[in-house]
Amino acid sequence: MSTEQRGSEAGRESQRSGPIVAVTRWIENLGETAFAYLLLTPIFVLLGAIALYPLLRTFELSMYTGILGEGEQEFIGLQHYVDLFTGDANPDLPGSVIFLPGISTDGSFPFVHVENWVRSTLLVTLLFAVISVFFETIIGFGQALVLDKEFRGRRWVRAAIIIPWAIPLVIQGMIFYLMFHPSTGFLTQYLSSWGIVASTNTLNDPTSAFLIVTVADIWKTTAFMALLILAGLQSIDRSLYDVAKVAGASRWQQFRLITFPLVLPALGIAVLFRVIDSMRIYGLIDSVSSCTTVPSLSCMVVETFYSSRGLASAVAFVTAGVIGIVVSVVIYQQYKEGI
Amino acid sequence: MATTTERDDDTSEGGPLESWTNGVLKDEAKRQRLYRALFWTACGFFLVTTLFPFYWLLVLALTPNNRILTGDWSLPVIGVEFPHPQGFNPVAFVEVFQVVPFHYFVFNSFVLATTTTIIVLVIATLAGYVFGRLEFPGRGALMLGILVISYFPPAAFLIPLFDAFLGNPVVVPFLGIELFSPPRLVNTPGSMIMPFSALFLPLAIFILTTFYAQIPDGLEDAARVEGTTRLGALVRVIMPLSAPGIATAAVLTFISVYNEYFFSSIMALENNPENWSPLVGGILSYQTQYTTDFNLMAAASIVGVLPVVILVIIAQERIVSGLTAGALKE
Numbered sequence: 001m002s003t004e005q006r007g008s009e010a011g012r013e014s015q016r017s018g019p020i021v022a023v024t025r026w027i028e029n030l031g032e033t034a035f036a037y038l039l040l041t042p043i044f045v046l047l048g049a050i051a052l053y054p055l056l057r058t059f060e061l062s063m064y065t066g067i068l069g070e071g072e073q074e075f076i077g078l079q080h081y082v083d084l085f086t087g088d089a090n091p092d093l094p095g096s097v098i099f100l101p102g103i104s105t106d107g108s109f110p111f112v113h114v115e116n117w118v119r120s121t122l123l124v125t126l127l128f129a130v131i132s133v134f135f136e137t138i139i140g141f142g143q144a145l146v147l148d149k150e151f152r153g154r155r156w157v158r159a160a161i162i163i164p165w166a167i168p169l170v171i172q173g174m175i176f177y178l179m180f181h182p183s184t185g186f187l188t189q190y191l192s193s194w195g196i197v198a199s200t201n202t203l204n205d206p207t208s209a210f211l212i213v214t215v216a217d218i219w220k221t222t223a224f225m226a227l228l229i230l231a232g233l234q235s236i237d238r239s240l241y242d243v244a245k246v247a248g249a250s251r252w253q254q255f256r257l258i259t260f261p262l263v264l265p266a267l268g269i270a271v272l273f274r275v276i277d278s279m280r281i282y283g284l285i286d287s288v289s290s291c292t293t294v295p296s297l298s299c300m301v302v303e304t305f306y307s308s309r310g311l312a313s314a315v316a317f318v319t320a321g322v323i324g325i326v327v328s329v330v331i332y333q334q335y336k337e338g339i
Numbered sequence: 340m341a342t343t344t345e346r347d348d349d350t351s352e353g354g355p356l357e358s359w360t361n362g363v364l365k366d367e368a369k370r371q372r373l374y375r376a377l378f379w380t381a382c383g384f385f386l387v388t389t390l391f392p393f394y395w396l397l398v399l400a401l402t403p404n405n406r407i408l409t410g411d412w413s414l415p416v417i418g419v420e421f422p423h424p425q426g427f428n429p430v431a432f433v434e435v436f437q438v439v440p441f442h443y444f445v446f447n448s449f450v451l452a453t454t455t456t457i458i459v460l461v462i463a464t465l466a467g468y469v470f471g472r473l474e475f476p477g478r479g480a481l482m483l484g485i486l487v488i489s490y491f492p493p494a495a496f497l498i499p500l501f502d503a504f505l506g507n508p509v510v511v512p513f514l515g516i517e518l519f520s521p522p523r524l525v526n527t528p529g530s531m532i533m534p535f536s537a538l539f540l541p542l543a544i545f546i547l548t549t550f551y552a553q554i555p556d557g558l559e560d561a562a563r564v565e566g567t568t569r570l571g572a573l574v575r576v577i578m579p580l581s582a583p584g585i586a587t588a589a590v591l592t593f594i595s596v597y598n599e600y601f602f603s604s605i606m607a608l609e610n611n612p613e614n615w616s617p618l619v620g621g622i623l624s625y626q627t628q629y630t631t632d633f634n635l636m637a638a639a640s641i642v643g644v645l646p647v648v649i650l651v652i653i654a655q656e657r658i659v660s661g662l663t664a665g666a667l668k669e
Contacts, residue, residue: 027568027569060513158655160390286600316494
C-alpha cells in the first residue's frame, strides 16, 4: 500500500518539473491583461484567417481583373465599382440581371418611376429586407403577445412557433418549392386565379418568385422576432398593469402607453438583427427558385465568382458595405449604452 | 383556411351585431369572453400557419407520385379543395434512402455539426471567461469587433476562402507576399468546419460571456485559494456551474450548422456524400436529379427535419434563453 503511494507521489514529483508544469507556471504568473489576450489567441487566429483576411483580400481582388485561381491580373482600381453603379457591368451579370434599376423622373404620379425593379440586384435585396422584416415584426409581435399569456399548452404552442426557425434552410426552400410548384402545389392554382402569382412556370417568374421567397422567409424567421419581443415583454414590471387598471385604462391604452414603449428597445435590436440577416439571403432563393430569377446580392457573388472574380469581389464588397451601414447603427447603439 | 372560418364564427356568434356590440361595451364578462375568443383565434391562426407546411409535406410524402402529378385535391365527400393524402404510400420513406444515399448525407451533417460544436465550445469558453470575468484594456473594443465581424455576409468571405481551399497560395492583402499554399481542402470537412466555426463562434461567445459573468467571484477565489490554477478554476468551478449555458451554446451551434446553406452547398463541389456534402446536398440532389419524384422530396425533407424538431422539443427552454441572451445581452 505505502509503496504504491510513494510510487505515485514520485510520479507526480517528476511531472511537476515537466514542460506542462513550466507552461502552467508561466501562465499563472502572467498579468491579467496578458492572460486575457493569451486566451483570446485562438479567436484572433480563427477570425483573422476566416473573416478578416478574406474581407481585406476581397477588397483587393475587386480592384483586379482575372478569373478564380489566377494571381492578380491587370490592376484597374475602382473600375468595377464604377461599372456597377453606371450600369456598364450589367452585361457581365448572369441572366438579364442589372445592378441598379432604371430610375426616371417626370411630372406624372408617382414622380419617380423605377423600371425593372425585379431584375435589379441591389433593389431586390433591399426590398426583400424591408418587406420581410416589416411583416415579421408585426406577426412576431402578435405571436409574442400570445406567448406572453399563461395558458395550458403554452409550452407546446411555443415549440410549434419555434420549429420553423429551427429547420434547415434547404428544407424550408423545399417546402415552399413543393407548395408553389405548378405540378404539385395546390396553392398555385388558387393564387394564380387571383392574379397573385403566375399560373405557369411560377417559380421562374421573377415577381412570383420574389413574393414566394419573401413569404417563406417571413414564415421561418418570425419566430426569432417573436422570441426577442417576448423577452422584452416579460421584462416589463407587471405591477404597472395593476396601476393602469386602477386608473381605469382600457386594454388598448395599456398596450399603447405601457407595453409598446417598454418593448421598443428590444424590438429595435431585433429589427436591426433581422435586417442585417435578411440582406445576406442566398440559400432560400437557391433552393426555392434560382439565383438569376431572384437576384439578391449574395446570389450574384456566387453566380459570378468563377468567371469574373474581380466583379464578384466588388459585388461582395458592396454587400458588406450595405450591411456595414446597418451594423454601424448597431455599434452606435451599443456605444450609447456603453458596452 | 381553417382560421377564416373560425373568424366568421366569432362575428356571427352574437346574432344581431348591434346588440352584441353593446353587450361587449357594457358587460365586463362579455368583454372578457371576447378577448378570450380573440386570443384563441390568434393562437389557432399562428399554429395553423406554422404547422401547415409540415402537414403539406406529410400529404405529399404519403401520396403516390402519380396521384400527385394529376393534382386533384378536392375532398371526396364535400368537394372542397383541401390537401389531404391521396392513398397511403409509406414506402416513400424507404425509397428516400435507396434512390439517393440520403443517410450518408445526414451522417455528414451530424459529423460536421458535432465537430464544429466542439471547436466552437472550446474557443468560446476561453473567450467567454475572458470577456465575462476579466477586466483588461481593450475588452469593449474586442467584443464589438467580434460582433461586427459576425454581421458580415458569408458572401464577403467566400472568394478568397474558396481560392485558398482550392490549394492556391494565401497572399497577404495589399502587399502581394505569398505566405504558403494550403492543402486542397474543398470536398473535405475542413473546408466547411472552418467557416462554420467562424460564423457561429460570436453567438456562442456572447451566450457564454453572459453565463460566466453570473458566477460569483467568491467561488472562483475559493478554488484559487485551494491551489487551483486560473484555467483549473475555469474547468472545475465555472464551467460545471454554467452547464446550462454551455448546453445552450451547444444546442444553438449544432442547429445552426445543421441548417447552414451557404458554405455547405459551395464547399462540396458535387452533391456527393463522398465529397462530404451534407444534408443540403442530399435534398438538392432530389431537386436537381429526380425532378419529378415529388413524394421523395417531401419524404426526404421530413427525414431531414426530424432531428431538429426533436431537438427543439427537448431543448426548448435552452433555445429561447440562448437566442435572447445572444441578441439582447445586458
